[in-house]
Amino acid sequence: MQLAFDTVRELTRIVSDAAAQCEGFDPSFEPEVRAAEPRFGDYQANGVLPFAKRNKTNPRALATTLLEKLQTLPPFSDGQATLEIAGPGFLNIRLSAGYKFAWLKQFSDESSYASGAKALLAGKTVVVDYPSPNTAKQMHIGHLRPMVIGEAVARLIEFCGAKVIRDNHLGDWGTNFGTLIMAIKREGYDLDAASGEAALAEIERLYKLGTSLEKEDESGATRDASRAELKKLQEGDPENTALWEKIVATSNEAFEKIYAMLGVKPDVTLGESFYRDKVDRIYEELSACGLAEESDGALVVFHPEHPRFAKQPFIIRKQDGASNYASTDLATLLYRRDEFGADEVVYLTDGRQRDHFEQLFLTAQKWFDKQGYTLPKLAHVWWGTILGEDGKAIKTRSGEPIYLRALLGEAIERARAIVDEKSPELSDEEKQTIATAVGLGAVRYADLSQNRTQDYVFAWDKLLAFDGNSAPYLLMAAARVHSIFRKAGVDLASTDFEAEASPIETEEELALARKLMNFPEALALAVSDLRPHHLCTYLYELAGDFSTFFNANRVIVDEPDVKARRLLLCARTVRTLETGLHLLGITPLQRM
Numbered sequence: 001m002q003l004a005f006d007t008v009r010e011l012t013r014i015v016s017d018a019a020a021q022c023e024g025f026d027p028s029f030e031p032e033v034r035a036a037e038p039r040f041g042d043y044q045a046n047g048v049l050p051f052a053k054r055n056k057t058n059p060r061a062l063a064t065t066l067l068e069k070l071q072t073l074p075p076f077s078d079g080q081a082t083l084e085i086a087g088p089g090f091l092n093i094r095l096s097a098g099y100k101f102a103w104l105k106q107f108s109d110e111s112s113y114a115s116g117a118k119a120l121l122a123g124k125t126v127v128v129d130y131p132s133p134n135t136a137k138q139m140h141i142g143h144l145r146p147m148v149i150g151e152a153v154a155r156l157i158e159f160c161g162a163k164v165i166r167d168n169h170l171g172d173w174g175t176n177f178g179t180l181i182m183a184i185k186r187e188g189y190d191l192d193a194a195s196g197e198a199a200l201a202e203i204e205r206l207y208k209l210g211t212s213l214e215k216e217d218e219s220g221a222t223r224d225a226s227r228a229e230l231k232k233l234q235e236g237d238p239e240n241t242a243l244w245e246k247i248v249a250t251s252n253e254a255f256e257k258i259y260a261m262l263g264v265k266p267d268v269t270l271g272e273s274f275y276r277d278k279v280d281r282i283y284e285e286l287s288a289c290g291l292a293e294e295s296d297g298a299l300v301v302f303h304p305e306h307p308r309f310a311k312q313p314f315i316i317r318k319q320d321g322a323s324n325y326a327s328t329d330l331a332t333l334l335y336r337r338d339e340f341g342a343d344e345v346v347y348l349t350d351g352r353q354r355d356h357f358e359q360l361f362l363t364a365q366k367w368f369d370k371q372g373y374t375l376p377k378l379a380h381v382w383w384g385t386i387l388g389e390d391g392k393a394i395k396t397r398s399g400e401p402i403y404l405r406a407l408l409g410e411a412i413e414r415a416r417a418i419v420d421e422k423s424p425e426l427s428d429e430e431k432q433t434i435a436t437a438v439g440l441g442a443v444r445y446a447d448l449s450q451n452r453t454q455d456y457v458f459a460w461d462k463l464l465a466f467d468g469n470s471a472p473y474l475l476m477a478a479a480r481v482h483s484i485f486r487k488a489g490v491d492l493a494s495t496d497f498e499a500e501a502s503p504i505e506t507e508e509e510l511a512l513a514r515k516l517m518n519f520p521e522a523l524a525l526a527v528s529d530l531r532p533h534h535l536c537t538y539l540y541e542l543a544g545d546f547s548t549f550f551n552a553n554r555v556i557v558d559e560p561d562v563k564a565r566r567l568l569l570c571a572r573t574v575r576t577l578e579t580g581l582h583l584l585g586i587t588p589l590q591r592m
């Protein structure tokens with residue numbers, strides 16, 4: 001028997017097909033299958049009630065017809081699943097122990113999960129736009145989210161079968177370069193003298209100095225000087241171009257160290273500057289098709305049908321004739337469609353850019369429509385702020401930003417202190433490997449486990465706790481399973497022992513099996529919503545169900561068949577946990 005990976009989708013298909021053969025249903029019927037509360041069964045199909053309401057028919061009678069039809073079809077007709085009507089017309093579905101066991105045998109590791117999940121996005125090309133930082137600034141805690149959420153989203157999409165292009169849309173072409181070059185020239189700073197993070201810190205200092213020089217000079221001459229430097233840069237002046245290149249290279253060098261720490265590997269880095277010769281086409285096309293108009297010397301797009309954007313235009317060329325964030329993003333979208341064949345583009349930024357993306361998407365839709373281009377599906381994945389324990393945007397005590405390098409270093413150090421205390425017997429090297437996985441994993445997981453659109457409080461104690469919904473807890477749960485195998489003297493990597501397994505039977509075995517079978521659903525939800533916290537919640541619940549099972553059912557027992565089936569459940573649990581952790585960008589451990 002070949003089973004479907006995602007049971008919800010499979011049951012949806014079966015119930016739909018059955019309804020199509022029943023009187024009283026039509027194609028607008030949606031089965032609405034979901035995992036049920038255990039006391040109601042394994043799954044529920046809740047779609048009859050709303051359908052009956054819409055059609056003013058009796059839901060119970062309709063449910064009865066559907067049930068009778070379903071009973072003639074597999075898996076119901078061959079005893080692999082049972083059905084009952086509950087309440088006014090819900091269908092409760094229970095899968096047999098045999099069905100669950102067969103599923104567990106079929107889906108045994110990350111690669112079999114991947115081949116099951118592939119159905120979701122196979123054949124699609126998705127551009128994921130992250131981490132896309134702005135150059136000339138050191139990365140601070142605010143840069144955590146684009147990297148962490150971006151990486152998880154990219155991995156999820158890739159796991160579900162799409163071809164993913166990680167496109168780092170670097171902010172490397174803004175007005176700030178005028179100010180920066182002005183300040184560098186006044187200070188006479190030698191950019192070649194320093195390197196790495198220190199050089200970037202110096203660039204950041206010079207930029208801040210530049211802005212205060214501009215502010216202090218009431219004559220406006222300093223501001224004019226910055227503007228003149230910017231203009232020279234835009235016109236390709238060799239000296240300014242060399243300075244700009246150096247600044248971008250210095251920024252990238254520092255960024256790459258942090259990318260490496262967090263496992264972020266852009267496939268392409270095409271910054272805003274890459275599109276500077278591609279914006280003219282945008283002005284021309286948008287003007288020619290009547291979308292863009294001149295307003296106070298700028299080129300803008302209004303959206304008359306929109307409550308806000310009817311008055312607040314999308315500015316695509318500034319008064320001084322320069323391109324901006326909007327023109328660049330329009331050119332970028334066209335490039336991604338033409339060069340990458342993007343079916344979808346996912347943009348990751350914080351919530352403050354919601355208006356920008358809403359205007360971008362509206363503009364793109366109208367423009368592509370008029371030109372007869374096919375518009376990729378567009379999504380803005382945004383998030384809230386990281387708060388300090390005082391509930392305000394997190395900063396150091398003296399009000400400085402918290403730099404990311406320091407933060408990640410501190411995470412590893414704090415984890416190391418815990419490992420030193422808990423596992424003094426391990427070698428130094430092992431301790432450091434564990435501390436790195438735990439520290440970085442904890443920071444990541446704290447970020448990912450929250451619904452991204454909400455703000456969250458960054459609290460060391462909570463994110464490093466070994467109980468509760470944290471990375472250390474999940475890493476520990478996975479490591480515990482490895483230790484069960486070590487103690488049993490069974491090789492987790494081999495599936496030889498599974499041949500002896502008898503079908504699952506106890507309440508806790510069945511509950512764990514059921515939870516394991518919910519993995520595809522959690523995955524589908526996380527990827528369709530582009531919200532990794534759905535996966536986190538699932539993994540946390542799985543670890544909980546595993547612990548209930550483990551406390552109630554001894555694994556290493558004398559009966560070889562019982563031992564084998566419990567080891568099988570242990571093996572599936574750890575593979576699911578590890579697959580989930582990989583998708584979240586967290587390195588699982590075999591020992592802690």
Ligand code: ARG
Nearest residue numbers: 129132133134169170171349
């Ligand atoms: N550089 C921008 C920032 O740091 C994010 C860019 C996001 N991507 C885009 N295509 N607009 O805010």
